[in-house]
Amino acid sequence: GAGVSQSPSNKVTEKGKDVELRCDPISGHTALYWYRQSLGQGLEFLIYFQGNSAPDKSGLPSDRFSAERTGGSVSTLTIQRTQQEDSAVYLCASSQPGLGAAEQYFGPGTRLTVT
C-alpha cells in the first residue's frame, strides 16, 4: 500500500517568506509526527498529533512554526518569516496505536533551503 508522502520534495525560498509543507500519512494511522534533520545534526522532534489534536508541541523551535491536521489525515507544517537556520530536511512519520511501541513510518521528507 501507499506509504507516507510529503510535498514538495524540495523547496527553495527567500528569507522572510512563509512556507507550507504537507504530509499525507498512511491511511488509518492516527498518530502523525513532524521531525527536522539539519546538516550534521540528528533528527529533532517538532510536534506530534493524535487525530487532529496535538498533545505534544514541545519541539517547535519558535512561534514562527505551526502545524495543523485536519480530518485525522493530512497535516501541514507552516513556517512563517523563514530564516536561514530553518534550512533542513523536514520529515513526517505516522504510526498506528497498538500494544507496545509502535513503529513509525517516515516519508521521504521535504528539503527546505532558505536563501
Next chain:
Amino acid sequence: RKEVEQDPGPFNVPEGATVAFNCTYSNSASQSFFWYRQDCRKEPKLLMSVYSSGNEDGRFTAQLNRASQYISLLIRDSKLSDSATYLCVVTSNFGNEKLTFGTGTRLTIIP
C-alpha cells in the same frame, strides 16, 4: 549532555567483518529502544526493536543494558548493502510518543 549519544564514526569495515556500535541514553525512564537505518538522502527506516532480553534478526543482534543505560548493535558477516547511517532511538512511553534520535553512526563496508 545529549539524551542519546552515539559515536559518529565513520566506521570503515571490510566486507565479511563483524562490527558493533554502542549508544548511551540519559533518561532512565526511557521505555522503548530501536535501531533505525538511514541511507544517504533517504528517510530513516526501522531496522529492529531492542528488547531487554536481547534479540537477533539474521546477521543483526541488538542488546539493551538498562543498568548502564546503553544499547548495542552487532552486525555479523557485513555486506556492502549494510553501508548506511545507523540511528539509535529511544522513547519514554509505549505507543504514540516522540522518538529521540542519536546523531547516528556512519558505516561504510569496503569491498
